[in-house]
Amino acid sequence: MANKAVATRDAYGEALLELGKRRLDIVVLDADLSGSTKTGKFGKVFPDRFFNIGVAEQDMIGMASGLSLTGKLPFASTFAVFETGRAWEQIRQTVCYSNLNVKLVATHSGITVGEDGASHQAVEDIALMRVLPNMTVIVPSDGYETTQVINAIADEYFGPVYVRLGRSKVPSVMPERYRFKIGKAHVFSMGKDANIIAAGIMVSMALEAAEILKKNGIDAGVINMSTIKPLDTKTLLKAAKSCRVLVTAEEHSIIGGLGSAVSEFLSEHYPVPVVKIGIRDEFGCSGSSEELLKFYGLTPDKIVKTIRKALK
Amino acid sequence: MAKVSQTTVIELKEKAKELRKEILKMLTAAQSGHTGGSLSAADIVTALYFHKMRHNPKDPKWRERDRFILSKGHAAPLLYAALALSGYFSKSLMKTLRKLGSPLQGHPCSKTLPGIEISTGSLGQGLSIANGIAAGLKLDGLGSRVYCLLGDGEIQEGQVWEAAMTAAHYKLDNVCAFVDNNGLQIDGHCCEVMYIEPIVKKWEAFGWNVFDINGHDMAAIVNALNQAETVKGKPTMIVARTVKGKGISFFEGKVQYHGMAPTPEELKKALKELDENGK
Structure with a gap:
């Protein structure tokens, strides 16, 4: 095991911050949930490259698309249910149809969101993203894998990616020697x-x-x-x-x-x-x-x- | 600020007429597509592509170019005419509009045609994209500007107002948008389908610099574009009062020509009318 139990969203926050340090083209967008999605960490250190769009997921996806058109590498985050549900058509029409280099990293997927209940628990997001042409869909199993996924989709792949993360802590399962590769189980x-x-x-x-x-x-x-x-x-x-x-x-x-x-x-x-x-x-x-x-x-x-x- | 010269206005009006002719020919060949809204915004798009915008048809991805986002993507024939006449692609392609295998898709597709910044067609999304580009340009320290054309029916989409807030919040003064206020949408008069006025007050309330102009007055369009460039800290919205189907008497103000192409007979009459109007 590579490290202790962490929530994949926490690993994301850390990975994004590190990525932001080494790549100046990284920009991050959030829809008023940056404390929960952990993008706020990046936002604190790189306020000029962080865009809080407010409670406006559709606009967030459009804005991320525009940023990608100027050669930036946008990561757009919010809860999975809002990212893939509320903004599905923006993801389809703009991100996927034009095959833009936009990374959609959603947290709070599945029922382990817990107390907030059904309105906040995405149990259909994979289906919604998987059906879209040009889209890649990744569900990391632990914090260690999440870190690798975030780096891989930034450094090794051009195109739309959906990464599904969770709210709760998960046990570390991937071995130290593991190297994530898109499309490789x-x-x-x-x-x-x-x-x-x-x-x-x-x-x-x-x-x-x-x-x-x-x-x-x-x-x-x-x-x-x-x-x-x-x-x-x-x-x-x-x-x-x-x-x-x-x-x-x-x-x-x-x-x-x-x-x-x-x-x-x-x-x-x-x-x-x-x-x-x-x-x-x-x-x-x-x-x-x-x-x-x-x-x-x-x-x-x-x-x-x-x-x-x-x-x- | 220096007002636009009379010579420029005359040249641009001539160019707008050329665009209208190409739009009509293209739509007649396709026998489907959106006539009314392509004609209503023809003067605006002419002013942008043949006067205001810094762009290079030989290098469509030139980093420092000004951008144009056709948020009302159904006016694709207008954009195609502007791009073809600018030299982005061969004029002969225009007759392939909407045909299988054509890069001129029914709505603009950035993957198939040079000069299209981003695929559009689903209403309400263009302004958000324009804002993103504008923010990216600012990060890069580039002075390029981003133009965006919205329909008036389109502003019924909620996302437009999300984007309106974002542009003002992030002080995107390199964004200059138009509402092509021709007053008609597919189902009828905009204000009968869903009341959209007062358009000017709405954009002002959202923190935008707003100009209210006649969208067929070439001098007014160019002057507003020039003035917009001097406004700091705020995006600009140019509310252009237009006539749907403008330029062809028997299309003007007719809601059925929102999504109907001219017949070959109508085309003949329309081209004749455009020629005679210039005399």
Whole structure:
């Protein structure tokens, strides 16, 4: 493990600040949530390159697009539900259609937003971003991976990217030697009985589930599919072929997210059943993030039970 | 400030007539597209491309150029005519408007055509983009200006007012926008569809420097553009009172020509009218 448990949004705030120090073309935009998204750290040090647009997500995306047209590299941040929902059409019409080098990094994704409830919990953002041509979609699993993702999308890739981050602390899961590459999944292990394709906070849960299963004589592999688009189809195919049960795990609706992306590919190239763990076509609700994870069945236990049932 | 010379005004009026002819020919060849709103803003766009803006058709991405964002993207034929007559691409391309494989898409596409700063067509988004460019230019210490053309129906979009706040808040005095106030939108008179007046007071209240002009008075357009350049700390909005379908008597003020192309017979009549008007 590379470092201790941190929220991916905190890692983002730090990474952005460091990036801003070494690259003068970085500009950052926020829509009145810079304290929560952690872009405020950059804003404090580089006020001239920081644009708080107020509670106006659509304008923020347009402004970011304009800045990119002058050769700046904009990072635009707010909560996932507002970034991808409120400003979806601006992202489609301007950022994606013109293939602009705009980085959309949203925090507070999924139900682990907690007490704020359904209005603030994006469980459909991956679907909304994934459907857009030219868009790349990345869901880092921990702070260490987040730092690498932020640097990679700035230094190694020109074009629109959506990065999905969370509010709550997540355990550190990625090994020290890990190097993030867009479109490349990380294989913790390939299982003979089952493989769990996971993203975001579900990666650590998948690892826990695999440990439990191992004690019971079930060989379950874990793959961190942090880039959801473009999907690492090579690794996916290998995982599907090597085991009896393929499971996807995501803190997102099972409609349109990682599970869907995996199914879309496999149904054409290697049709096998895909068991999906995620939010089942419903809204979130208020509660602590731990309570909500249990309530919606996003736990290692649920993964274990799902795999056991599927193997029967 | 020196007023624009009479010679310049006469030259620009002649150029505007040329643009109108190309717009009509293009739309007739396409047999679809937006006639009324292309003609209403023709004088404004002529003043920009053939007088005010620093731009180089041989180097469309010249770093120090002034920018033009057509927020009312449906007036694409007008922009295409201005770009073609400026020399950004061959005039012969104009007859491919809206055809499969043409770089002249139904609404402007920056990926297919040189001189288009950004794809537009979905209303309400251009001013935000213009602001972003303006902020970027300021960061780079460039004196280039950003022009943006909005429709009057378009200002019903909420994002326009978000952008209005942003431009004033960040003191983007290198932004100069126009509202092409021709008074009509697809479903009818703007103020019957959704009341938009008082336009001038609204922009003033949002912290903009505002000019209220006749959008077909070439001298007034150029003078307002010149004056806007001297305003510091505030963006400028030029509310241009225009006539939809301007220049062709049988299109003027007719709401049905918002999104209808001329027939070949109408084209013949229209071109004749434009020629006779100049005599």
